[in-house]
Amino acid sequence: MRDNKGSLTVEASITVPVFLFAMLAIIYMCNALAVKGIIYEASVETSEYMAEYAYLSDRFETAELASPVMAAAKFRDYLDDKELVDRFVTGGSMGITFLGSSFPDSEGNIRLRVTYRLGINAPMFGSFSKLCSFEIKQKAYLGYDLKNIEGKDDEDDVYVYLADNSTVYHLSRGCTYIHYDIDTVSKDVAVKDHREKCEYCGRNSGDTVFVTEYGDRYHSTKSCSRLARNVRRVKKSEVEGSYPPCSKCGGSH
Numbered sequence: 499m500r501d502n503k504g505s506l507t508v509e510a511s512i513t514v515p516v517f518l519f520a521m522l523a524i525i526y527m528c529n530a531l532a533v534k535g536i537i538y539e540a541s542v543e544t545s546e547y548m549a550e551y552a553y554l555s556d557r558f559e560t561a562e563l564a565s566p567v568m569a570a571a572k573f574r575d576y577l578d579d580k581e582l583v584d585r586f587v588t589g590g591s592m593g594i595t596f597l598g599s600s601f602p603d604s605e606g607n608i609r610l611r612v613t614y615r616l617g618i619n620a621p622m623f624g625s626f627s628k629l630c631s632f633e634i635k636q637k638a639y640l641g642y643d644l645k646n647i648e649g650k651d652d653e654d655d656v657y658v659y660l661a662d663n664s665t666v667y668h669l670s671r672g673c674t675y676i677h678y679d680i681d682t683v684s685k686d687v688a689v690k691d692h693r694e695k696c697e698y699c700g701r702n703s704g705d706t707v708f709v710t711e712y713g714d715r716y717h718s719t720k721s722c723s724r725l726a727r728n729v730r731r732v733k734k735s736e737v738e739g740s741y742p743p744c745s746k747c748g749g750s751h
Contacts, residue, residue, distance in 0.1 A: 530618050532579075533586045534630065535719060537594065537614065540576040545610045545636040546729060547572050552602050552638035566596040569610060578720075588615040588627065602638035610634045637730045658734045666744045667737045673747040680708050680720055688716035698722055 548569055574591050577583060584590035598611040610633065617627040659668040668675065685707045695701060696715045703718035 526618050529582060530586050530616055532719070533583055533616065535722075536578050536583060537587075537612065538632070539720065540573050540578065541610055541612050541632075541634055543576040544569055544573045545608050545634045547576075548601055548610065549608045549636045549638050552608065565601065566599050569596045569599060569601070570594070586616055586618065588617050606638050608634075608636040608638050610636070637732075639731060656734050657731050658737060659729055660732055660737060660741065661729045665741065667732075667734070667741045668744045668747050670747040673744060675744055675746050680710055682706060683709055683716075685716065696722060 577591055580591055587593050594614040600609040602608050613631040615627055616630050619625045685705055688707050688709055693714055693716045696717045699718045699722040707716040708720050709716050
């Protein structure tokens, strides 16, 4: 009996630390994934800003030309949880570069190329690093010359706005159905409001979830792809028949 007690003590002294270190490693991995979402969200907002700024630099000679330096400055303004980013990105927010980006390119698109090195220092498992890179394409808001459009009614063939995963087009880029505020609520409150879990991230939700004013889903993370929206501007004639107008900003026009 004494031998059994001794063996249990030895096993516990080995397995408990291993379990704790494994849990810490999982936490580190989850935080690293959260950092990738934070960076992507800030990059989307930066590309939208650069798309708007492209109009100024195209129309006014006094406007400063858009550049990776300007993009990096705006990116840091949009970046949430900088402390977490500094922990997991080599060089912190300053280690995130935009080399190879175009503002805009020859086709009139903002191409924001984001590169950074993600580092993970997990107990017992050692240090790992991975070079991460992705590109966001956003149509620059350069306008168009009505005189060069033949066979079109200028009043009807206007620009409208289409968001990723959207089922309608918008006449106003400031429509709250495009840019919405994200609120933090308890999961119980979201369920009582008859919201269903997001099919992409809802299954991993805890006691706190994220919702929007007009949405019918709750999300486990702000970085969910259903919350981060990439907005592009297209001609109304290109989307009519495929998309109905927004009930908030398009129905009365």
